[in-house]
Amino acid sequence: MDRNLALEFVRVTEAAALESARWMGRGDEKAADAAAVDAMRKAFDVLRMDGTVVIGEGERDEAPMLYIGEKVGTKTDDAPALDIALDPLEGTTICATGGPGSISVIAVAEKGKFLHAxxxxxxxxxxxPGAKGKIDIDKSPTENVQAVAKALGKEVSDMTVVILNRPRHKELIDEVRKTGARIQLIGDGDVSAAVSAAWPDSGIDLLIGIGGAPEGVISAAAMQCLGGDFQGRLKWRNEEEKARASKMGLKDLDKKFTCDELASGSVMFVATGITDGSLLKGVRFLPDGKAKSHSIVMRSATGTIRTIESFHDFTWKKNKKS
Known part of the structure; x- marks a missing residue:
């Protein structure tokens, strides 16, 4: 996979972040998400690739744009065939309420290398990376917290575990508290949280709990770039979901997926901050029609991680059109 594509994908997440950031704190989740989706789709159109969305906004009948199976990019004879996992606005509620940690994110792999979740x-x-190989989703939260603490050379009381603040996690939260570990409860955005578990100086050591399956695949792609570890098991809500999964080619509906099974081969991960978080700074709108964005770009092939601060001049773009 051409390494130059990574920088092209930054422009895509930047476009989505800039547009959705205008809706920060305005209480309109649908408008914020629509702005991100529309901007991301338009930015994809100028990329030379034969891209297929395998993790997107949902099924075609539920999502008008960037749905699972949608083709993106400008296809030419020599355009690379790529699978795209994306979330134009991860943390829709976060953005709408002005909370921390919403991002625009894309993961890219060669065709057939992502789990079609x-x-x-x-x-x-x-x-x-410090605890890679020490976690096991089949073990109890207590065992995993203790195993990671031992691997990192930390006291359990110095550990920080991030968990989505949901009623379904009451027993999980109670058990982790009993270990003595610290907990950071988040309202949304578990891709950002999972990446933070492998990000230096984030203050996060472990992510545990149930979240979206599409976000799980994206998180696994990030872990491949960072050298971290990830495991997941699909949690079905009804028989219809199981039937859809079978049609998508999933045979073992109760399988424990490793990081390599969720995202394999050469992988890229790109994200731009929308609101401030532990991973990325949010979009800053500056005087005179300018803005500043903060992004990360990672490649599993080389282990390269880049952080990018970009300045955007909207007045220049308007003048070019006139």
């Missing part, structure tokens, strides 16, 4: 839930666990 249906839009359901996934039980997840993620950690950084």
């Amino acid at each position: 249906p839009d359901t839930y996934m039980d997840k666990i993620a950690c950084g």
Whole structure:
């Protein structure tokens, strides 16, 4: 996969972040998400690639744009065939309420290297490189917290575990608290949280809990770039979801997926901050029609991680059109 594509994909997440950031704190989740989706789709159109959305906004009948199976990019004879996993606005509620940690994110792999996950839930666990190989989703939260603490050379009381603040996690939260570990409860945005578990100086050591399956695949792609670890198991809400998964080619509906099974081969991960978080700074709108964005670009082939601060001049773009 051409490494130059990584920088092209930054322009795509930047476009989505800039447009959705205008809706920060305005209480309109649908408008914020629509702005991100529309901007991302338009930015894809100028990229030379034969791209297929395998993780997107949902099924075609539920999502008018960037749905699972949609073709993106400008296809030419020599355009690379790529699978795209994306979330134009991860943390829709976060953005609408002005909370921390919403991002625009894309993961890219060669064709057939992402799990084609249906839009359901996934039980997840993620950690950084220092504890790789020490986590096991089949073990109890207590065992995993203790294993990661030992691997990192930390006291359990110095550990920070991030968990989505949901009623379904009451027992999980209670058990982790009993270990003595610290907990950071988040309202949304578990891709950002999973990446933070492997990000230096984020203060996060472990992610545990149930979140979206599409976000799980994207998180696994990031872990491949960061050298972290991730495991997941799909959590079905109904028989219809199981039937859809079977049509998508999934044979073992109760399988424990490793990081390599969720995202393999040469992988790229690109994200731009929308609101401030532990991973990325949010979009800053500056005087005189300018803005500043903060992004990360990662490649599994080389382990290269780039952070990019970009300045955008909207007045220049308007003058070019006139």
